[in-house]
Amino acid sequence: MTTYTAINLIARPTGGPIGPDLFEVVQKELPSVGEGQFLVKQNHMSLDPAMFGWMSPDTESYIPPVELGDVMRSSGIGEVVDSKHPDFQVGDRVMGMMGWTEYRLTNGVGLNKVTAPLPDEAILSVFALPGLTATQGLYSIGKPKKGETLVVSGAAGSVGSIVGQLAKADGLTVIGVVGSDEKADWIINELGFDGAVNYKSENLAEQLAELTPRGIDVYFENTGGPIQHHVFERMNAHGRIAVCGLIADYPKQTPDLAPNWIPIIKKRLTIQGFTMPDHFGEIPALLEKLTPYVMQGKIKHRAHVLNGLESAMTGLNLFFTGQNKGKLIVKI
Structure with missing residues (x-):
């Protein structure tokens, strides 16, 4: 059975730098795809300041915190590699909430097709x-x-x-x-x-x-x-x-x-x-x-790319130090 890597949140931040002690790197078996599901291989993952709130124990925030033991929450972009879903075909590029993981099995909720002929980094930097x-x-x-x-x-x-x-x-x-x-x-x-x-x-x-x-x-x-x-x-x-x-x-x-x-x-x-x-319901209008x-060339961007899923565990600290130059992205 083929395995893949995911990273779980196992402790809450208590102030100061974010480090590997808050996370657990795990190997999981690649799941089989059921009816109405598809499997995504994530290629690029977004790191965002909102993650600090998602890791906190605050239950009164705008979104529930990540449960300890669950895969850390994040958005990303990837490719459908297996599908039994009528609306998503193998080869489709999709974007949305995926988590700190190499693969995600999903029914499509929270994911959208990407049709713009732009690199992943540009999509995550501008349109995400x-x-x-x-x-x-x-x-x-x-x-x-x-x-x-x-x-x-x-x-x-x-x-x-x-x-x-x-x-x-x-x-x-x-x-x-x-x-x-x-x-x-x-x-x-x-x-x-x-x-x-x-x-x-x-x-x-x-x-x-x-x-x-x-x-x-x-x-x-x-x-x-x-x-x-x-x-x-x-x-x-x-x-x-x-x-x-x-x-x-x-x-x-x-x-x-x-x-x-x-x-x-x-x-x-x-x-x-x-x-x-x-405002997720307003995304089409936005x-x-x-x-x-963007099409008129009025929006430029730059991306700061980290390599490897595990780089996310310390990469978040770049937000505190200000050393990131542009959109912070992890290449998986």
């Missing part, structure tokens, strides 16, 4: 969770208008880079918050952002004031951290803040204090958190919105 998240948060919450100023944190990341490029294409002034001078150079000179702030540098308030002389109308929050307070102070009346992630707080036992609420009243700000599971920008 990053692009959908960027499109949903920017347009449903940010409601950008031509001539406004938008600031996005995590601007060189998979979501933030797409947010900035969409807003730039719509005629906004776009400032990105990044964690290195190299990333600042990339978003300005490659992606067309109007400016960048390295949050590890000094004089953050002064830099932000210089780059946003007319204040800030839209803030797309991916990271948290001290820069959040400086952006908040420069929000214009009736500004909109889409809260997508707070990666700076995920490894901490006690999160940092948020900005004072008084300016929310004085400036009549709209602040809304969101997660994509609430893709319809995003695709023209």
Whole structure:
């Protein structure tokens, strides 16, 4: 019997780096395919900041945590290698929730065919969770208008880079918050952002004031951290803040204090958190919105690829250190 490798979650993070002690690498027998099922060989797997929440014991989050002993949750892209399902044929390329595993037996729920003639890395970087998240948060919450100023944190990341490029294409002034001078150079000179702030540098308030002389109308929050307070102070009346992630707080036992609420009243700000599971039914409409920008060459991306399924166990720490350059992907 042929076997394959999967990785189970066996312990919860308690703060600090993610390591192999939280996981168990197991060998499983390749399953037989029953009626209405098909078998997928996963080729590329997405690593996303949302995984830190999925590993936590929080039962009141937007999605139940991964049960200890179960395969770690993730999305990915692969090829159908055996099928007894009328809608999926051998050779079809599919994308969706697969988990940290080389193979997945499924009835098709949560998986969609991929027909775009693009490499796996491009699909996961643009048309999968990053692009959908960027499109949903920017347009449903940010409601950008031509001539406004938008600031996005995590601007060189998979979501933030797409947010900035969409807003730039719509005629906004776009400032990105990044964690290195190299990333600042990339978003300005490659992606067309109007400016960048390295949050590890000094004089953050002064830099932000210089780059946003007319204040800030839209803030797309991916990271948290001290820069959040400086952006908040420069929000214009009736500004909109889409809260997508707070990666700076995920490894901490006690999160940092948020900005004072008084300016929310004085400036009549709209602040809304969101997660994509609430909007899976809107994916066709989101893709319809995003695709023209991609086809017109207005959306660029880059991928940071790790090799081998087991690299995921420590690869997640790149989100904490900021060493990932682009969409974090595991090649299986």
